[in-house]
Amino acid sequence: MRLTRRLILVLLAPGLALALWLAVTLLLVGLVTGGSGIAVAPQVVQPVAMVLLSLWLAALAAGAWVMHRLWRVHVLGPAKLLNAARIMTSDMSVTSLPLSEDAAPMLRLVGREFEHMAAQRDELRMDMARLVDEASRSVSDQRDQLAALMAELSQAVIVCNRDGSVLLYNGQARDLVRRLAGQGFENGSLIGLGRSVHDLLDKAAIAHALETVEGRMARGVAAAAAVAQFVTTARGGHLLRVSLSPIRRSDHGEGEGGPVTGYVLLIDDITLDQQQSSRRDEALLRLTESSRAAIASMQAALEMLDYRDLAPEDRDRFLAIVRDEVAAMGERIGAIAEGELQTRATRWPLNDMLGGDLIAAAVRRLGETTGTPITTAPVEDDLWLRIDSFGLIQALDFLARQLRDLQDDPVLWLRLTRGNQRALLDLGWVGRAGAGAPDAARLTALPSLAVETDGQMLGASAREIVERHGGEIWLERGRGIGGEPAQPFFRMLLPLAAVDIAEPAAQIGSRPEFYDFDLFTAGAGSASDDQPLAGLTFTVFDCETTGLDPSGGDEIIQIGAVRIVNGRILTGETIDQLVDPQRSIPEAGIPIHHIHPHMVRGQPTIAQALPVFHRFAQGSVLVGHNVAFDMRFLKLKEAATGCVFDHPVLDTLLLSSVVHPAEESHSLEAIAARLGITIGGRHTALGDARATAEVFTRLIPLLARQGVTTLGEAREASGRSQFARLRY
Known part of the structure; x- marks a missing residue:
């Protein structure tokens, strides 16, 4: 127990009372005897002074012990009971009172009554919780559906109140902010519930968009259609396209909308698109400028070739000019086309997928459509790919069906391994003993054929689908699964995903909270x-x-x-x-x-x-x-x-x-x-x-x-x- 000034005074109170009593006694003796009693008092008291002092100290100790006991029972006991009762009434999970054994019997009885009332409260709370749970189940389902929808959206979504305080954001918004803010703000210090969205987006741009939206609604445009869009720059020079939709309070009766209480922001980072568009425009401008000079040279050369008396060496020289200019123009156009193909490949939507999941999905699909046995090799547990899984499986399915038609009773096999910087996806086959090998020319042409699935053409070949991933496909010859003899198979180079798998942090509570509409x-x-x-x-x-x-x-x-x-x-x-x-x-x-x-x-x-x-x-x-x-x-x-x-x-x-x-x-x-x-x-x-x-x-x-x-x-x-x- 910590000694306080109040407790020290309580412990010394008996000794102080005895000392005061002795002083008053001596004073009274002096008053009664007129002072003569005081003169003889030392002679009378001195022989028994030590005895009196010892008795006084013993009385002091006994009194202090009694006062300490009374303090614990009648002061600390009620105080602790009060603290425990306050905790019990404010925290429903606490159902017992930690009373010490030396507490007063009456206090222990009061504590038991508190615990009895807490038990009754818990029963009522459980009944109320059951009723509330039954009444709010649909609301909970809608909330979970909203959370799932927000998590699956590819766009960054931020919901704010009128003042710009963030009420909701999804994981894409958090990732976007981390990319924009840079390495120093990897913990999301620019976005969070209750924070101002103006730390991320220009306040004036949002205010102008709100004015535009309110102006449209004032002219009778429905709130769902009164959407404003603007483009703004963010940290690091990123270019953002923002769509702002209003949120109105609908408590003004049917057909009458309330004031705008907040807004929803849909944000896209268009920096890469803008850069690619700028590069494309620059390439076209360079092609135009260079083509103008080339066309002028060819025009002049063709005009000279019209002269019938042109010397043979001059005719050959002008023809060489035309050939060189045509070849140079072809190279320039080819370079632009190649760059556009690369741009289209990088812009195709790719997602991270575990390699084992891709092989499992491909085996199911190929087994259903080809009806042939399929063997696989083990895949590394941590092999992640960045792919368009739908298009890739369609390409594998098309190649497998073509192989079935070219080879009698083939056994197909799939193998996915990690290369130096890419993943290697192989599709091969083992023919029936004595069956002839497929025509090599037809095999080589298969990746360039348009993929057909379910009787419909996808409009892209297996080669184009692989090139969307920035990869390649070719007919390879090597060992099959299980050390099979050298045989041809299709090999695809696919990109690896940069997946950062962090250890889950121990959290108090459930999943992270990204919304709070009470704000x-x-x-x-x-x-x-x-x-x-x-x-x-x-x-x-x-x-x-x-x-x-x-x-x-x-x-x-x-x-x-x-x-x-x-x-x-x-x-x-x-x-x-x-x-x-x-x-x-x-x-x-x-x-x-x-x-x-x-x-x-x-x-x-x-x-x-x-x-x-x-x-x-x-x-x-x-x-x-x-x-x-x-x-x-x-x-x-x-x-x-x-x-x-x-x-x-x-x-x-x-x-x-x-x-x-x-x-x-x-x-x-x-x-x-x-x-x-x-x-x-x-x-x-x-x-x-x-x-x-x-x-x-x-x-x-x-x-x-x-x-x-x-x-x-x-x-x-x-x-x-x-x-x-x-x-x-």
Whole structure:
């Protein structure tokens, strides 16, 4: 138990009372005896002074023990019962009260009644949850369908309220922003729920598009048709084509639309298309200019050839001019055609696919259409391709059916292997013993024939389908599957996919949240003292460091952060960044944070990582556990990085001491245990940040029960905590 000023006074109260009683007794003796009793008192008292002192000390100790016992039973006991009851009423998952055995019997009975009421509450809650689940099942299905639809859209989609705060975005939008922002913002610090879309797109362009949309609707155009499009530039010179559709509030009665409350943005990165178009225009311009001169030369040469008396050597010279110009023009046109073919190949939609899945799909298709046995070779588990799987399987199916017609009872085989820079997809066959080999000329011509499937022509040959992938196809001769003798087979070169398979991070909660329609009305909240805590945006963070002395040279080696918007922890919007401290990491700290020197080697320095975190936390309240320690590190780096962290700051350590003043420990583990939170990834920056975020969201309703509802009230209450005096 922590000694406080109040507890010390309580323990000393019996001794002080005895001392006061003795002083009053001596004073009364002096008054009664007129002072003569005082004169003889030392002579009378001195022989038994030590006995009296011992008795006084014993009485003092006994009284202190009694007062301590009464304090625990009648002061701390009710205080802990009050804290536990507040947790139980604010957190439905807590159903028992942790009362000590020395609590007063009446308190234990009150606690049992609380637990009984909690059990009844849980029964009612379960019944209500069942009814709500039955009533909202269709809404849940629609929400899941929306989430699935958003995930499958090829376009980047962002939904905003009228002020530009992001309410929804899909994975394509997140990937687009990462590409636009560059390597320094790989954690998505430019997009997130509650953030402003104006950090990504020009505010004036969006405002003009909104004016255009509202003008069209004012003229009677339906909201679904009142769409505005514009092109704008983004970071890194990327060119974006944006389509803006309005969202209206439909509470004005049938046939009457409400005001525009938000808008949907469909975004395409047309940078590559624009570059290809520019290159095509430049090529055509060069062809035009060069062709004009070539045509003039040929025209002059042809005019000279019309002369009948032209000398033979001159005639040959002018004919050579015509031949050379025609050949040069043919080369130029051929180069442009080849470049256009390459452009068409790169623009064809390709998707990542696991090699084993392609072979399995091809075997099913070929088995259904050819009716012949098909053997395959094992495929590497991590072999990923970037292909048009539909077109490729159609090409394989066409070649297989042609082989069946050319060879009696063939056994087809498929093999997919990894080459140096491409994947090798082979389609071969083994003929029946004694059967003749197919005609080589017909085999060679097969890839150039138009693919026919289900009686319809696809309009492309197998060669063109492979060339869409930037690959090649030819008739190869080599070993088949299982060491079969040398025989011809078709070989295709296909592109490998650059797939980055990262280890899944342990998350508190379910899948990442990319939407929150409550922000239509709630907004993101501004970080001012008069704003309610429930309506603010928070950045909960933690730092792992080389040591505990920020002023003595210790450095940050990891930053972890997670955002809280509208009372929800956004597990999909996080920072988890290792930092190169450019100094050694003490061996004593490695068992705690598990960060070894080789893990931070080559990682961004604090000068590179801190601006990313600063932007991530823009416009929010910083939250941490014992956050004064972390803030000291950030403050010391302000001059070197130019990042000034002047955000409002809240500390879960201080807030816990405000909510639970009778508790002995306010460590992160102790608070989490009291609130029924399971901590994962302890002593990692992101793990601690997520645990702190869980603790903070549980503390907000407990603070509200004590009248602490706004940011200013929370900061004022924190300042009164005894832990607020800690300095680093």
